[in-house]
Amino acid sequence: xxxxRAELGDLKFKQSVELTLKVIGGKWKPVIxxxxxxxxxxxxxxxxxxxxxxxxxxxxxxxxxxxxxIIHRQIYHQVPPKVEYSLTEYGITVKELxxxxxxxxxxxxxxxxxxxxEHAPSEGG
Numbered sequence: 001x002x003x004x005r006a007e008l009g010d011l012k013f014k015q016s017v018e019l020t021l022k023v024i025g026g027k028w029k030p031v032i033x034x035x036x037x038x039x040x041x042x043x044x045x046x047x048x049x050x051x052x053x054x055x056x057x058x059x060x061x062x063x064x065x066x067x068x069x070i071i072h073r074q075i076y077h078q079v080p081p082k083v084e085y086s087l088t089e090y091g092i093t094v095k096e097l098x099x100x101x102x103x104x105x106x107x108x109x110x111x112x113x114x115x116x117x118e119h120a121p122s123e124g125g
Contacts, residue, residue: 020097023068023070024065024094024097026061028050028053028057028061029061031050032046032050032058032062033087034098035049035050036087040074040084040085040086041084041085041086042084042085043058043059043083043085046062046085062085065091069090069091070087070088070091070094071086071087071088072085072086072087072091073085
């Protein structure tokens with residue numbers, strides 16, 4: 001009986017990790033979220049901070065994060081049009097996860113210093 005509980009717990013753990021990665025995983029979403037933890041940003045500002053991402057990929061990733069309730073898209077009806085992105089109240093909770101990822105990344109960098117250049121984001125996504 002005890003082994004069965006552990007297996008059910010493992011399944012829930014794996015499904016939860018999979019869901020987390022579906023929402024905020026990938027090459028660009030965590031980077032976008034890191035930038036937005038500093039505050040509201042316009043599309044062009046995000047693009048400048050991530051020169052290797054294509055405009056199409058940035059647009060797609062922002063839309064997905066918005067659909068999942070992680071970021072808010074504020075449109076200002078003016079000329080020229082202005083759109084700002086910020087974390088939602090729910091999205092702010094992702095910072096805890098990003099902090100853990102950052103700490104793990106620092107430990108990994110200390111252990112394998114050559115990995116950083118190999119795993120830098122490249123064009124496209």
